[in-house]
Amino acid sequence: MTVGLVCPYSLSVPGGVQNHVLGLAGYLTAAGDRVHILAPGDLDPRRARQYGVDPAVITSAGGSVPVPYNGSVARVGLGPAIEVRVRRWLGLVRPDLVHIHEPLAPGASLAALVASRAPVVATYHTATPRSALMRMAGLVLGPVIDKITIGVAVSEPARGVVTSHLDRDPDVVPNGFRLAEFDHAGVDHEGGGPATGPWRAGDHPRLVFLGRLQEPRKGLQVLLDALPMIKQRRPDLEVVIAGSGSQARMDKIIRRSGVPVDRVLTGQVDDSTRTALLRGADVFVAPHRERESFGIVLIEAMAAGATVVASDLPAFTDLLGDAGGDPLGYVFPAGDPAALARTVTRALDSDRTLLNLRARRAVGRYDWSVVGPRIRTLYGRATGTASDDPTDDPTDDPTAGTFRRDALFPNRRRNR
Numbered sequence: 294m295t296v297g298l299v300c301p302y303s304l305s306v307p308g309g310v311q312n313h314v315l316g317l318a319g320y321l322t323a324a325g326d327r328v329h330i331l332a333p334g335d336l337d338p339r340r341a342r343q344y345g346v347d348p349a350v351i352t353s354a355g356g357s358v359p360v361p362y363n364g365s366v367a368r369v370g371l372g373p374a375i376e377v378r379v380r381r382w383l384g385l386v387r388p389d390l391v392h393i394h395e396p397l398a399p400g401a402s403l404a405a406l407v408a409s410r411a412p413v414v415a416t417y418h419t420a421t422p423r424s425a426l427m428r429m430a431g432l433v434l435g436p437v438i439d440k441i442t443i444g445v446a447v448s449e450p451a452r453g454v455v456t457s458h459l460d461r462d463p464d465v466v467p468n469g470f471r472l473a474e475f476d477h478a479g480v481d482h483e484g485g486g487p488a489t490g491p492w493r494a495g496d497h498p499r500l501v502f503l504g505r506l507q508e509p510r511k512g513l514q515v516l517l518d519a520l521p522m523i524k525q526r527r528p529d530l531e532v533v534i535a536g537s538g539s540q541a542r543m544d545k546i547i548r549r550s551g552v553p554v555d556r557v558l559t560g561q562v563d564d565s566t567r568t569a570l571l572r573g574a575d576v577f578v579a580p581h582r583e584r585e586s587f588g589i590v591l592i593e594a595m596a597a598g599a600t601v602v603a604s605d606l607p608a609f610t611d612l613l614g615d616a617g618g619d620p621l622g623y624v625f626p627a628g629d630p631a632a633l634a635r636t637v638t639r640a641l642d643s644d645r646t647l648l649n650l651r652a653r654r655a656v657g658r659y660d661w662s663v664v665g666p667r668i669r670t671l672y673g674r675a676t677g678t679a680s681d682d683p684t685d686d687p688t689d690d691p692t693a694g695t696f697r698r699d700a701l702f703p704n705r706r707r708n709r
Contacts, residue, residue, distance in 0.1 A: 294672065295327040297388035299379075299405040301398035303334030303357035303368040307561055309589055310394055310418050313447075313468050317392075319345030320469070320665035329386045331379065331401055333357040333370035343564065354378050354401040366508075370400040379404040383411075390414060390672050396441060397430050403437075412442040412675040414668075417463060420450040420586035420608060431459040442675040445668075450608045451586040464671065468589050469664035472657060474568055475596035493573050497529040498641050501574035501599070503567065503590060504581075506538030506559065512580030512604060515630050517550040519580075522634035524552055527641055531555045535562055535570055571597035576640050579603040582628050588612050592659050595621060595652035600645045602636050604628070614655075621652040 300314045311332070318328045322345055330351045338348035354375055357368040379401055383391070388411050396406045396415035406413060421427065431438065444463030446452035452465050492498045500523075504511040513534070523530060534543075535558035547554050558566070571577060577594035579601065585608045591601050592612065601622035603609040613622040623640050625632040657663065673679030 294389045294676070294678075295329070295386065296321055296672065297383070297386050297391045297405075297411075298328060298330045299391060299393045299402050300330065300332035301367075301369050301395050301400050301402035302332065303370070304330075304332045304336040304351070304353075305334035305357070306368055307563065308367075309468070309587070312470075312564075312589070313418075314394055315341070315344040315346060316469050316471060316661055317665065317668065318350075320661040321669070322346060324665065324669065326669075329382075329388065331382050331405065333368065333401060340564070352378075352382050354382075357400075360399070367398075369398060375400050376404045376408070380408050383408055390676050392416070392668075392672075394418060396438070397427065397434065406440060407437055409440065413440055414443045414445060414671055414675050415441045415463075416445045416447065416466075417451050417455050418447050418468075418586055420448070420454055420584055422454070422584070427454070427458040443671050445671065447587045448608050449611060450606075454586075466667050466671070467659055467664060468587050468592075469661040469668075470589055470592055470596070470656075470659055472596055472660040472662075474564075475571060475593050493575050494531060497531055498527065498575040499531040499533060499573060500576045500578055500637065501570050501594075502532075502534045502536075502578050502580075503562065503570055504536045504579075506534070506536040506543055510582050510584050511536075512582045512627070514546075515580040515582065515604075515628055515633060516578055517546065517552070518630035519633040519637070520550060520552040520554075522631065523637050526634070526638045530641070533570065533573075534558070535566070537561055567593070568597070571599055574599035576600050576602055576637060578633070578637065579609065580627075580633055581606060581609070585609065589659075591622070592656045595649075596656045598649055598653065600640050600649060601652070602633070602640055604633075619651055621648070621655055 298314050298318055300311060302308055302310050304311055318330055321328045328350055331354055333354045334357050335353055336351055341348045354370045355378060357370050359366045360369050390412050391405060391409045392414045393402050393405050394416045395402050395418055397403060444461055445466050446455055446463045447468050452463055455461050455463050502516055506513055532554045533556045534554050538559050540559040543557055543559055571594045577599040579591055581604050585606050588609050591603060594601050603622060603624055604627035605624045606627055610624055613624060614620045623636050625636040
């Protein structure tokens with residue numbers, strides 16, 4: 294099958310959606326599909342190869358501009374030239390199926406949805422609770438949205454946004470990741486030789502925060518407000534903060550907090566640095582305040598052997614099993630520094646061995662070897678080439694977080 298993958302966000306900048314598209318492309322290529330990618334920006338060929346993707350199959354949709362969206366700033370391609378490039382790409386690639394990520398995002402994704410004559414699978418990645426723009430898009434772009442053959446949401450929160458704003462009921466298939474990349478067995482704090490003490494750093498624990506430093510929704514200020522209380526109880530704790538942002542501004546923010554941070558890494562965090570940071574964390578903190586649809590970094594942290602402490606956003610509690618079953622991490626009320634301090638201290642003071650082992654086993658369900666076949670099954674349904682075996686239907690696998698909801702929402706337009 295020839296599959297065209299469309300990403301609205303610039304590949305020049307690392308991000309969750311971009312990583313998902315590259316990971317999916319690598320899986321599909323290994324499975325024998327012919328894959329082509331269209332996205333703004335330019336991807337370093339070395340990074341493409343790390344995902345098992347031939348750089349030659351990636352087509353740039355042009356430059357990108359920063360656009361505020363969902364409490365963040367996304368770099369998307371805009372302008373009439375995008376439509377021309379999209380139509381030219383579709384004509385050259387002639388895909389059997391087009392898989393569009395964020396189908397209503399301006400630029401390459403929306404243009405591909407309008408122009409595609411092939412079946413369309415569309416993945417919704419965001420979890421904006423109330424969006425007048427998205428609701429308006431649902432009203433104005435109804436005929437365009439109806440071109441989507443099968444809709445996919447990466448989580449229940451993302452699905453809820455689609456059902457409430459667009460009156461569609463997509464399947465839920467989670468993001469995928471490469472489990473082997475984060476294998477932590479027998480390594481020390483930054484991927485070197487064997488760990489020699491109870492902590493990744495040897496004689497003291499290490500806490501890691503990883504995220505966009507200047508986006509309030511990522512919750513860095515919550516962590517900084519909690520640090521004095523944490524340090525009072527655990528003065529031996531090493532704190533590492535990393536993510537995109539201004540070094541000068543971060544220095545000012547940290548000075549104002551009154552608690553020294555051992556290491557601050559500003560700028561774009563590449564894949565190898567992210568992996569090393571997570572493999573070096575005893576506790577990974579995700580104090581996000583809102584608008585998180587999945588939380589792939591939590592999965593990566595658990596795969597790397599870190600104990601996760603996260604705010605109680607629905608997407609995070611779904612991943613950590615707080616709603617039922619054995620928990621895979623610790624949660625605290627979002628935006629509450631005192632609760633975060635207590636939770637981090639409790640995590641550090643506890644024997645986390647069984648918790649970490651349970652988490653490491655559980656995240657295997659998000660490896661591309663598991664998620665990839667489910668997406669390919671949806672491709673088969675969309676193109677009419679699916680197996681007749683009902684066990685191949687990924688929407689009937691409750692253990693993987695996807696459920697049938699036709700009975701609950703009989704009037705929803707399914708799979709759009």
